[in-house]
Amino acid sequence: MTRPRIDLHSDTATRPTDAMRKAIADAEVGDEQMGEDPTTHALEQRVADLLGKPAALFLPSGSMANKVSIAAQTNAGDVVICDRQAHVCRWESGGPSIIGGISFEPLDAPGGRYTPDQLRQAYVAGTKYQPPTTMAWLEQTHNHGGGAVWALADYEAVTATATSLGLAMHVDGARLPNAVVATEVPFHRWAATVDSIWFDFSKGLGAPMGAVLAGSGDFIEAANRYKYVLGGALRQSGMVAAACLYALDHHVDRLADDHANATRLAEGLTDLGCALNKPVESNMVYFDPAPAGLGTPAFVSVMTTSGIRFTPSPSGDIRAVTHLDVSADDIEDVLRTAEAALRQG
Numbered sequence: 001m002t003r004p005r006i007d008l009h010s011d012t013a014t015r016p017t018d019a020m021r022k023a024i025a026d027a028e029v030g031d032e033q034m035g036e037d038p039t040t041h042a043l044e045q046r047v048a049d050l051l052g053k054p055a056a057l058f059l060p061s062g063s064m065a066n067k068v069s070i071a072a073q074t075n076a077g078d079v080v081i082c083d084r085q086a087h088v089c090r091w092e093s094g095g096p097s098i099i100g101g102i103s104f105e106p107l108d109a110p111g112g113r114y115t116p117d118q119l120r121q122a123y124v125a126g127t128k129y130q131p132p133t134t135m136a137w138l139e140q141t142h143n144h145g146g147g148a149v150w151a152l153a154d155y156e157a158v159t160a161t162a163t164s165l166g167l168a169m170h171v172d173g174a175r176l177p178n179a180v181v182a183t184e185v186p187f188h189r190w191a192a193t194v195d196s197i198w199f200d201f202s203k204g205l206g207a208p209m210g211a212v213l214a215g216s217g218d219f220i221e222a223a224n225r226y227k228y229v230l231g232g233a234l235r236q237s238g239m240v241a242a243a244c245l246y247a248l249d250h251h252v253d254r255l256a257d258d259h260a261n262a263t264r265l266a267e268g269l270t271d272l273g274c275a276l277n278k279p280v281e282s283n284m285v286y287f288d289p290a291p292a293g294l295g296t297p298a299f300v301s302v303m304t305t306s307g308i309r310f311t312p313s314p315s316g317d318i319r320a321v322t323h324l325d326v327s328a329d330d331i332e333d334v335l336r337t338a339e340a341a342l343r344q345g
């Protein structure tokens, strides 16, 4: 496949910058599985400090962070409450049920933001007949909710309810850095009221791979065992950890540019007559070009021919995600190209 000129299909499309590649080349490394990789340790300590948690664990991917969190905090047969569009429930190939033996109780919640009442109503203590609910789950920001950002008060109302019910509270923070930048609420505040939380380095932060999960010492010890079970223990992972450390130093504050670019893209598409299907709250734009004269498949096809890549979303509209490799000028280019495509109809 020819590389698109402008790739809006996901913020996973970023490529390491020259400076990040230099940090990778200079990394001090050892055998991570043996606990001997100094750069991986430095990253884990840095994230533990950032999130205000006693311990942290480097993992190859966010999906693995989700799975080890379930395996370490639930028993087979337990129920995990999440929202219906949660990545873990719909997009991880059933892994949590295969690995953890759990089932999900999905809640209907726009933007993934369910309420304390919904959580209380869905909760089951467990009887001879009913499996117990042992974990609550939320996503910050919410991917299929449109990059939706939980407000701190709503978030803390849910996390306090989970704790009062005796549930383990987990946060899938694949894009937590986007939430930090969008709300100006620091990392540690989002972590303070939950048991397990992680964020990805391979999305807006622009590293080639990696996620770091944080929590109590006991939790991280258990999670580390499941990391090994899943084949996630690594060798010279400092090569990647160095990229992640570089990203923490250089790529967090700039997420504000991605959010501004997403807002500009949404405004421009609306001016062209497209329908905006979800409010833009961070770096994602969900839109439907049909009201402007072209259906999703035709629009995506014309734009692809012009070197601009979008993802048709499962609901039939289009998801565009801004990131490190998409500039403000690129957004103007996208809008000009979209205008020409829609005019030709």
Ligand SMILES: Cc1ncc(COP(=O)(O)O)c(C=O)c1O
Pocket: 060, 061, 062, 063, 064, 087, 088, 139, 141, 142, 143, 172, 174, 175, 200, 202, 211
């Ligand atoms: C909300 C959310 N959680 C988890 C993941 C999985 O992360 P990874 O691709 O690092 O496995 C993604 C990936 O897009 C995501 O959007």
